[in-house]
Amino acid sequence: MINFTKMQGLGNDFVVIDAINQQIQLTTAQIRFLADRHFGVGCDQLLLVERPISDNAEFKYRIFNADGSEVAQCGNGARCFARFVRDKGLSKKDEIIVDTDARQLTLRFAAGDLVTVEMGVPALEPKQIPLNVSEQSKLYKVKLAETEVEFAAVSMGNPHAVIRVDDVANAPVLSIGARLECHELFPERANIGFMQIVNRRQIKLRVYERGAAETLACGSGACAAVVAGIEQGLLDQDVQVQLPGGELIISWIGSGHPVLMTGAATTVFEGQIKL
Ligand SMILES: N[C@H](CCC[C@H](N)C(=O)O)C(=O)O
Numbered sequence: 001m002i003n004f005t006k007m008q009g010l011g012n013d014f015v016v017i018d019a020i021n022q023q024i025q026l027t028t029a030q031i032r033f034l035a036d037r038h039f040g041v042g043c044d045q046l047l048l049v050e051r052p053i054s055d056n057a058e059f060k061y062r063i064f065n066a067d068g069s070e071v072a073q074c075g076n077g078a079r080c081f082a083r084f085v086r087d088k089g090l091s092k093k094d095e096i097i098v099d100t101d102a103r104q105l106t107l108r109f110a111a112g113d114l115v116t117v118e119m120g121v122p123a124l125e126p127k128q129i130p131l132n133v134s135e136q137s138k139l140y141k142v143k144l145a146e147t148e149v150e151f152a153a154v155s156m157g158n159p160h161a162v163i164r165v166d167d168v169a170n171a172p173v174l175s176i177g178a179r180l181e182c183h184e185l186f187p188e189r190a191n192i193g194f195m196q197i198v199n200r201r202q203i204k205l206r207v208y209e210r211g212a213a214e215t216l217a218c219g220s221g222a223c224a225a226v227v228a229g230i231e232q233g234l235l236d237q238d239v240q241v242q243l244p245g246g247e248l249i250i251s252w253i254g255s256g257h258p259v260l261m262t263g264a265a266t267t268v269f270e271g272q273i274k275l
Pocket residue numbers: 012044045063065071072073074075076077158159191209210211212215217218219220221
C-alpha cells in the first residue's frame with residue numbers, strides 16, 4: 001500500500017507522495033493510473049518528495065504530469081510541497097530549499113496561510129526553439145492551420161509560449177493549445193498560456209499545460225506570462241494573475257532576477273492505494 005496526500009493550489013491538483021519514508025519506484029503506467037480521474041485517484045501532476053541532491057537543499061522535488069512525463073518545474077505544486085513537508089513534520093524550517101531537475105526553488109511560508117516560491121530566473125529565448133526572435137517585439141510567429149499565432153517564449157525551468165488575447169474567456173485554448181503544445185518548434189513540447197491584460201498590475205490567464213491539457217491554474221505559466229508582459233513593456237513588476245481556479249501574485253524586478261510567486265496551497269484528503 002502507498003500513502004498519498006491529495007492537494008490543490010487554485011484547483012491545479014496533485015497527488016503528493018513521501019518517497020523518503022516509503023520505498024517506491026513508480027512506472028509511467030502507475031503514474032498515469034494514479035493521475036486517472038476515473039480509474040485512479042486523479043490529479044494534474046504527481047509530486048514525489050525525495051532526499052536532496054545538493055548539500056544546501058532539504059529535499060528533491062520531482063514532478064510528473066498526468067501523462068507520465070517527468071518535468072522540471074511546477075509552481076502550484078511547489079507551494080503544496082511546502083505545505084506537505086511542514087504538515088508531515090519532514091521539515092520545521094520557514095524557508096525550504098528544494099532541488100528540481102532544472103533549478104533550486106526556495107519555498108517560504110507567508111501571511112494568511114499562503115506560500116511564496118522563489119521560482120528562479122526566467123530564460124527569455126529558451127534554446128529549444130530554433131527560431132530568430134524579432135528583436136523589437138521579442139515575439140515568435142507561427143502558422144497553425146488557417147491562423148497565424150504570435151507568442152513570447154519563456155522558460156521557468158519548463159517551456160512556455162505566452163499568447164496575448166483580448167478576451168481570455170473566449171480564447172481558442174483547447175484548439176490552439178493542443179496544436180502548439182506538440183508543435184515541432186518545441187522538441188520537448190510546451191505549456192501554452194493565453195493572457196489578457198486587464199491593466200498594468202492585473203492579467204487574466206488560462207493555460208493549456210504540457211502533459212495535462214487545460215488546468216484551472218498553472219503557477220509557472222503565471223510567472224511566464226508576467227515575465228512576457230513585463231518584457232513587452234505592458235506590465236509593472238507586481239502583478240495579480242487571475243486564473244480560472246483563483247489568484248496568484250507574481251513579482252519580477254527584471255532580467256537576471258528570480259520570479260516570486262505567492263498563493264494558496266490546500267490539503268484535500270489523505271489516502272492509501274495498492275498498486
Ligand atoms: N505541465 C507543466 C508542469 C506543471 C506546471 C504547472 N502545474 C505549474 O503550476 O507550474 C510542464 O509540463 O512543464
